[in-house]
Amino acid sequence: xxxxxAIIAEPSRRAILSLLASCERSVGDIEEKLKLTQPxxxxxxxxxxxxxxxxxxxxxQRRMYRINPEPLMEIDAWLAPFRRFWSAHVDALERHLDQxxxxxxxxxxxxxxx
Amino acid sequence: xxxxxAIIAEPSRRAILSLLASCERSVGDIEEKLKLTQPxxxxxxxxxxxxxxxxxxxxxQRRMYRINPEPLMEIDAWLAPFRRFWSAHVDALERHLDQxxxxxxxxxxxxxxx
DNA sequence: CATTAATATACGCGTAGGAGTATATAAGGT
DNA sequence: ACCTTATATACTCCTACGCGTATATTAATG
Numbered sequence: 001x002x003x004x005x006a007i008i009a010e011p012s013r014r015a016i017l018s019l020l021a022s023c024e025r026s027v028g029d030i031e032e033k034l035k036l037t038q039p040x041x042x043x044x045x046x047x048x049x050x051x052x053x054x055x056x057x058x059x060x061q062r063r064m065y066r067i068n069p070e071p072l073m074e075i076d077a078w079l080a081p082f083r084r085f086w087s088a089h090v091d092a093l094e095r096h097l098d099q100x101x102x103x104x105x106x107x108x109x110x111x112x113x114x
Numbered sequence: 115x116x117x118x119x120a121i122i123a124e125p126s127r128r129a130i131l132s133l134l135a136s137c138e139r140s141v142g143d144i145e146e147k148l149k150l151t152q153p154x155x156x157x158x159x160x161x162x163x164x165x166x167x168x169x170x171x172x173x174x175q176r177r178m179y180r181i182n183p184e185p186l187m188e189i190d191a192w193l194a195p196f197r198r199f200w201s202a203h204v205d206a207l208e209r210h211l212d213q214x215x216x217x218x219x220x221x222x223x224x225x226x227x228x
Numbered sequence: 229c230a231t232t233a234a235t236a237t238a239c240g241c242g243t244a245g246g247a248g249t250a251t252a253t254a255a256g257g258t
Numbered sequence: 259a260c261c262t263t264a265t266a267t268a269c270t271c272c273t274a275c276g277c278g279t280a281t282a283t284t285a286a287t288g
Contacts, residue, residue, distance in 0.1 A: 005122050006123040008123075009117065012246090014192070017196070027266090028264065040247070043246085044246095046266080060256070060264090061265075062263095063265065069196060079189060081135040081136075082186045086186075124275090151278070157236085157276080159235095160236080174233095175235075176233095176235080177236095
C-alpha cells in the first residue's frame with residue numbers, strides 16, 4: 001500500500017489522527033475513545049508510524065503517540081491545483097461543512113448522493 | 115467504499131483528477147494521456163462521478179468530464195485541524211512539539227540499572 | 229440501415245488489507 | 259519471583275476492489 005492517500009482512506013486511522021490533533025495519547029486512550037480493540041489500534045498506529053503520520057515516545061509501559069505533520073502536508077500540497085475551484089466560493093464551503101459535520105457517528109447509514 | 119478519502123486512495127483516480135484540474139477531457143483523452151485501458155478509465159470515472167468528484171457533459175459520442183470541487187473541499191476541510199502543525203514557521207512548530215512533550219510532568223523512573 | 233467510433237457494463241480472477249482471537253513481549257508494582 | 263498492565267505481533271478468515279477480456283450501448287456517418 002504505502003501511499004499517503006491510502007493510509008488515510010481508513011476511517012479508524014483518520015479518527016486516530018483527529019484524536020491526536022488535539023494532544024498526544026496512549027494506545028489505551030485511543031482504544032477507549034474510539035471503541036476499537038487494542039490490537040486494531042496498535043496495528044493502525046503501526047501503519048501510521050511507518051508512513052510517518054505519527055511518532056511515539058515511551059512513558060513507562062505506555063507509548064505516547066503524537067502527530068507528525070509531513071505526510072498530511074503532502075496531501076495539502078496535492079490539493080493545491082484544485083483550490084482555484086473553490087477559493088472563490090468560500091460561502092459555499094461553509095454551507096457544505098455545516099452539512100457534513102456530524103460529530104457523533106452513531107449508526108447512520110451512508111448518505112446518498114444528491 | 116463510498117468514502118471521499120477512499121476514492122482518492124486510487125493512484126489512477128488521482129491522476130485523472132489532476133488531469134482534469136487543468137481542463138475538461140474526454141474518456142479517450144484520459145485513456146491516452148495516462149496509458150490506461152478504456153474500461154479502466156470508464157470505471158474510475160464512474161466511481162469519481164458517483165462520489166461527486168467529476169461531472170460529465172455530452173459532446174456527440176464523447177463525454178467530456180470536468181472537476182466538481184465539493185468532495186475535494188471536504189478533504190481540505192478535514193485537514194484544517196492539522197494545519198497548525200505546519201502553517202506557522204518551523205520554530206513555532208518545534209515550540210509546539212516541545213509543549214506536547216511536557217504536559218505530563220516527568221515521572222520517569224529514577225535511574226536505570228545497566 | 230450498416231458501420232464505425234466512443235463509452236459503458238458484465239464477469240471472473242487475484243490479491244490486499246481489515247477484523248477478531250490468541251499469544252508474545254515488556255515494564256511496574258507488591 | 260509473581261501478577262497485572264500496556265502494547266505488539268501472529269494468524270485465519272472474509273470481503274472489497276482493481277484489472278483484463280469480452281460484450282453492450284449509443285451516437286454519428288455514409
